[in-house]
Amino acid sequence: MRVAIVEGDGIGKEVIPVAVEVLDALDLPIEKVPLELGYGKWEKCGVAIDENDLEILKSCDCVLFGAITTPPDPNYKSVLLTIRKELDMYANIRPIKPLPGLIGVTGKNDFDFVIVRENTEGMYSSIEEIHDDVAYTKRVVSRKGSERIARSACKLAKERKNELTIVHKSNVLKSDTLFLGVCREVAASEGVEYGDMLVDAMAYSLMSYPEMYDVVVTTNLFGDILSDMSAALVGSLGLVPSANIGDKYAFFEPVHGSAPDIAGKGIANPIAAILSMKMMLEWMGYEREAVLVESAVEFSIRENLTTPDLGGSSSTSDVGKVIADHV
Amino acid sequence: MRVAIVEGDGIGKEVIPVAVEVLDALDLPIEKVPLELGYGKWEKCGVAIDENDLEILKSCDCVLFGAITTPPDPNYKSVLLTIRKELDMYANIRPIKPLPGLIGVTGKNDFDFVIVRENTEGMYSSIEEIHDDVAYTKRVVSRKGSERIARSACKLAKERKNELTIVHKSNVLKSDTLFLGVCREVAASEGVEYGDMLVDAMAYSLMSYPEMYDVVVTTNLFGDILSDMSAALVGSLGLVPSANIGDKYAFFEPVHGSAPDIAGKGIANPIAAILSMKMMLEWMGYEREAVLVESAVEFSIRENLTTPDLGGSSSTSDVGKVIADHV
Ligand SMILES: CC(C)[C@H](C(=O)O)[C@@H](O)C(=O)O
Ligand SMILES: CC(C)[C@H](C(=O)O)[C@@H](O)C(=O)O
Numbered sequence: 001m002r003v004a005i006v007e008g009d010g011i012g013k014e015v016i017p018v019a020v021e022v023l024d025a026l027d028l029p030i031e032k033v034p035l036e037l038g039y040g041k042w043e044k045c046g047v048a049i050d051e052n053d054l055e056i057l058k059s060c061d062c063v064l065f066g067a068i069t070t071p072p073d074p075n076y077k078s079v080l081l082t083i084r085k086e087l088d089m090y091a092n093i094r095p096i097k098p099l100p101g102l103i104g105v106t107g108k109n110d111f112d113f114v115i116v117r118e119n120t121e122g123m124y125s126s127i128e129e130i131h132d133d134v135a136y137t138k139r140v141v142s143r144k145g146s147e148r149i150a151r152s153a154c155k156l157a158k159e160r161k162n163e164l165t166i167v168h169k170s171n172v173l174k175s176d177t178l179f180l181g182v183c184r185e186v187a188a189s190e191g192v193e194y195g196d197m198l199v200d201a202m203a204y205s206l207m208s209y210p211e212m213y214d215v216v217v218t219t220n221l222f223g224d225i226l227s228d229m230s231a232a233l234v235g236s237l238g239l240v241p242s243a244n245i246g247d248k249y250a251f252f253e254p255v256h257g258s259a260p261d262i263a264g265k266g267i268a269n270p271i272a273a274i275l276s277m278k279m280m281l282e283w284m285g286y287e288r289e290a291v292l293v294e295s296a297v298e299f300s301i302r303e304n305l306t307t308p309d310l311g312g313s314s315s316t317s318d319v320g321k322v323i324a325d326h327v
Numbered sequence: 328m329r330v331a332i333v334e335g336d337g338i339g340k341e342v343i344p345v346a347v348e349v350l351d352a353l354d355l356p357i358e359k360v361p362l363e364l365g366y367g368k369w370e371k372c373g374v375a376i377d378e379n380d381l382e383i384l385k386s387c388d389c390v391l392f393g394a395i396t397t398p399p400d401p402n403y404k405s406v407l408l409t410i411r412k413e414l415d416m417y418a419n420i421r422p423i424k425p426l427p428g429l430i431g432v433t434g435k436n437d438f439d440f441v442i443v444r445e446n447t448e449g450m451y452s453s454i455e456e457i458h459d460d461v462a463y464t465k466r467v468v469s470r471k472g473s474e475r476i477a478r479s480a481c482k483l484a485k486e487r488k489n490e491l492t493i494v495h496k497s498n499v500l501k502s503d504t505l506f507l508g509v510c511r512e513v514a515a516s517e518g519v520e521y522g523d524m525l526v527d528a529m530a531y532s533l534m535s536y537p538e539m540y541d542v543v544v545t546t547n548l549f550g551d552i553l554s555d556m557s558a559a560l561v562g563s564l565g566l567v568p569s570a571n572i573g574d575k576y577a578f579f580e581p582v583h584g585s586a587p588d589i590a591g592k593g594i595a596n597p598i599a600a601i602l603s604m605k606m607m608l609e610w611m612g613y614e615r616e617a618v619l620v621e622s623a624v625e626f627s628i629r630e631n632l633t634t635p636d637l638g639g640s641s642s643t644s645d646v647g648k649v650i651a652d653h654v
Binding site: 070078081105106107123124128130132133134135136137138139140141142143144169171172173174175177178199200201203204207208221222224225226227228229231232237257 | 397405408432433434450451455457459460461462463464465466467468469470471496498499500501502504505526527528530531534535548549551552553554555556558559564584
């Protein structure tokens with residue numbers, strides 16, 4: 001297995017080395033291919049990612065990714081979005097599950113759901129028309145795109161409680177009538193129990209009754225909003241990992257961004273990055289190792305060795321060391 | 328003053344009569360014009376709203392509105408959206424403030440912010456293209472639309488803490504670069520302090536640190552999602568009122584929908600409708616009466632005379648009676 005390691009910018013440079021340290025402690029036959037992308041590269045070379053980088057990424061099986069700062073350039077196209085699209089990683093999987101001993105803003109810890117976010121179309125089409133007095137963005141919902149994300153979600157549901165919630169806004173967006181229809185068809189044909197919710201009602205319901213949900217499937221931007229929102233349920237954006245999965249490639253990244261405001265201080269929580277690496281191990285088939293990593297993370301929390309966002313006073317690398325040692 | 332009274336469907340038929348009972352108790356020189364719109368009318372006449380209805384609405388100064396159930400017809404166009412557009416009520420004002428004695432899912436009660444949602448464009452353009460295998464919706468952001476909503480938000484901010492947060496997704500949507508730019512210009516020229524947030528980060532931040540915000544301005548669909556989500560902060564969708572304001576007309580409605588699942592049971596919470604009526608009184612200049620209504624609502628909660636969503640056992644009309652009597 002060849003894994004591209006992209007630290008990126010800001011706290012990406014702090015949390016990814018820690019995740020790699022934990023990975024190294026497992027001593028698996030994995031080849032690491034470090035790659036510089038993002039704001040730093042843009043400052044040096046005028047581009048944040050180039051053709052050659054994409055070739056290197058494609059020569060790997062998957063990517064472990066930190067976070068990237070957006071350069072203040074109106075023509076700039078997001079590195080993250082470029083990679084998701086170029087490697088056609090259409091399923092963005094974001095598990096929302098409390099870690100033992102930690103509680104989020106609502107004090108609840110009896111929930112465990114996964115947001116399956118379509119990752120290649122919707123509002124992220126990049127089809128835009130900009131005039132001086134008006135600007136348009138085209139939201140694209142295709143049958144093919146809806147079908148494959150619905151299949152990913154159903155596959156996951158079957159490994160879990162077999163329950164799917166389809167989130168949409170079809171009372172306003174006719175494009176979501178297609179998404180909803182296709183998801184229903186796929187769920188019915190796969191034998192998965194399903195229901196649906198309007199995105200506004202779902203935002204309220206997820207915050208109020210998170211324990212009601214198992215697998216949630218939705219379009220790109222709704223998934224973006226609902227997953228950040230749900231991070232409040234588990235207590236910190238610094239805890240939520242994600243996987244971007246395609247038919248050929250996969251890409252693992254914390255849900256948080258590069259957080260320039262806290263970068264360089266050694267206080268970034270590395271758990272989201274470590275749990276993203278854990279999702280990578282699962283994807284590779286290293287189930288036993290994934291369990292090891294998860295229990296090491298739980299150990300660090302039990303011992304109160306946490307970063308300031310969780311009320312602790314440990315540094316990013318302290319937390320990493322504890323987890324790597326325990327592994 | 329002429330006020331159109333539209334109960335609509337579902338619990339709209341239960342909460343609006345109660346809000347009107349409270350209004351009547353104030354004995355103000357207000358002419359009420361009842362109007363049937365929505366699913367009920369659609370079943371009888373095949374249309375949910377017609378030209379004649381719009382004429383009647385336009386002959387009034389404002390509207391007190393319940394909620395409408397969407398008929399299961401793909402060609403159906405939302406009554407609510409039709410009215411918002413036809414009467415050009417471009418500012419949707421949604422105050423998020425805990426009621427004394429009630430707490431929401433996060434247990435916090437030290438916040439008080441207002442979401443100012445653009446109400447006529449964005450994803451609600453109704454410009455769609457539907458094919459069998461792909462569907463498009465056009466998101467429209469105009470300078471004029473952004474400017475007038477920014478002005479509404481700044482006007483409100485000046486009556487409050489003079490702080491504006493502009494919510495957008497300009498790292499992905501170039502159409503939001505226009506929105507963000509215009510809002511910044513207007514805030515600067517009006518002397519309002521401003522900052523901005525990406526919508527995903529804002530969803531997390533509002534749930535985690537609601538006390539940090541004063542006036543939040545955003546585009547149509549983001550405002551829709553963030554306001555329903557924020558209802559979880561105050562404890563129930565049954566508590567959040569809203570006003571739709573244009574240069575000529577205004578329209579007051581609870582944020583909740585017609586809730587067919589609980590309709591007819593007499594358990595719907597009338598407070599959102601009563602507080603919407605209170606926003607109407609403020610708009611009309613009846614400041615003193617608005618304060619009376621608010622304290623009557625607070626009285627009902629202090630006396631534990633609440634509907635089941637708040638843990639009480641009173642019926643919709645019981646709660647209404649207490650509040651009307653107290654007024
Ligand atoms: C950085 C940004 C382009 C990205 C997105 O909007 O998808 C991020 O918010 C995410 O959720 O991965
Ligand atoms: C009923 C629906 C069309 C409406 C909207 O999306 O605006 C509602 O959710 C609201 O927030 O007023």
